Amino acid sequence: DAGVTQSPTHLIKTRGQQVTLRCSPKSGHDTVSWYQQALGQGPQFIFQYYEEEERQRGNFPDRFSGHQFPNYSSELNVNALLLGDSALYLCASSLAGANTEAFFGQGTRLTVV
Amino acid sequence: QKEVEQNSGPLSVPEGAIASLNCTYSDRGSQSFFWYRQYSGKSPELIMFIYSNGDKEDGRFTAQLNKASQYVSLLIRDSQPSDSATYLCAVTPAGSASKIIFGSGTRLSIRP
Numbered sequence: 001d002a003g004v005t006q007s008p009t010h011l012i013k014t015r016g017q018q019v020t021l022r023c024s025p026k027s028g029h030d031t032v033s034w035y036q037q038a039l040g041q042g043p044q045f046i047f048q049y050y051e052e053e054e055r056q057r058g059n060f061p062d063r064f065s066g067h068q069f070p071n072y073s074s075e076l077n078v079n080a081l082l083l084g085d086s087a088l089y090l091c092a093s094s095l096a097g098a099n100t101e102a103f104f105g106q107g108t109r110l111t112v113v
Numbered sequence: 114q115k116e117v118e119q120n121s122g123p124l125s126v127p128e129g130a131i132a133s134l135n136c137t138y139s140d141r142g143s144q145s146f147f148w149y150r151q152y153s154g155k156s157p158e159l160i161m162f163i164y165s166n167g168d169k170e171d172g173r174f175t176a177q178l179n180k181a182s183q184y185v186s187l188l189i190r191d192s193q194p195s196d197s198a199t200y201l202c203a204v205t206p207a208g209s210a211s212k213i214i215f216g217s218g219t220r221l222s223i224r225p
Contacts, residue, residue, distance in 0.1 A: 033212070042117075042201050042215030043157065056212050090156055092213070101147065102213055104156040 002027060004093045004105035012111045013081050021076040021108045025093030031055075032074040033102060034066060035090040043090055049074050050096055078110075086112045114139050117216035119202050125222045132189040134200050134219050139183070142207025146178055148187045149201040151218065157201055161187060192223045 005024045013019050025032050031050045035043035045058035049068035068074045088109050092102040118137050126132040145164050149157035161176040163169045169176045175188040199218040
């Protein structure tokens with residue numbers, strides 16, 4: 001049973017560029033959440049997708065957008081990259097409903113130079 | 114006030130002893146409580162979850178929840194060097210089905 005998979009694992013981009021990160025949820029899960037983790041900090045919630053719609057959003061600018069596909073996989077897009085966007089981006093999958101556990105992928109390390 | 118607060122550590126515990134990690138949260142309506150372990154450079158790994166007041170045990174790990182005090186803790190018995198990691202406390206706030214709010218984590222070091 002495959003867990004949560006993310007691609008790519010590492011990425012280097014230049015300021016101002018755009019980036020797309022991908023996530024496939026754990027088998028049987030229908031909800032995907034994206035988090036940004038800066039060095040020395042806990043993960044910060046970006047947004048969550050369920051039934052191909054953004055269900056919740058954290059305190060992130062509109063430069064951060066996403067998409068969920070019919071097979072529940074998801075993409076995170078970041079436009080106009082800033083140096084401060086350098087972080088570990090984590091995808092977590094879960095099953096919709098209360099009291100459900102979220103499982104993380106291995107993350108994508110994004111470096112903006 | 115942060116939504117989820119943890120002592121950043123490092124917390125140093127001798128091998129074989131009990132490690133005690135603590136966390137407080139601000140939203141009294143929080144529904145679910147999690148402990149994740151994160152090794153350096155890796156993603157968080159879920160090790161315990163608890164929803165009701167009291168204790169929940171799983172192997173060497175015990176999670177304790179006190180909703181009246183808005184306090185959750187993790188005990189690790191018979192600590193091993195492999196337990197050395199950052200432990201993230203996380204909660205699901207009121208009115209949110211799956212959004213998780215994380216603390217900044219406590220670094221735990223098990224000394225041989």
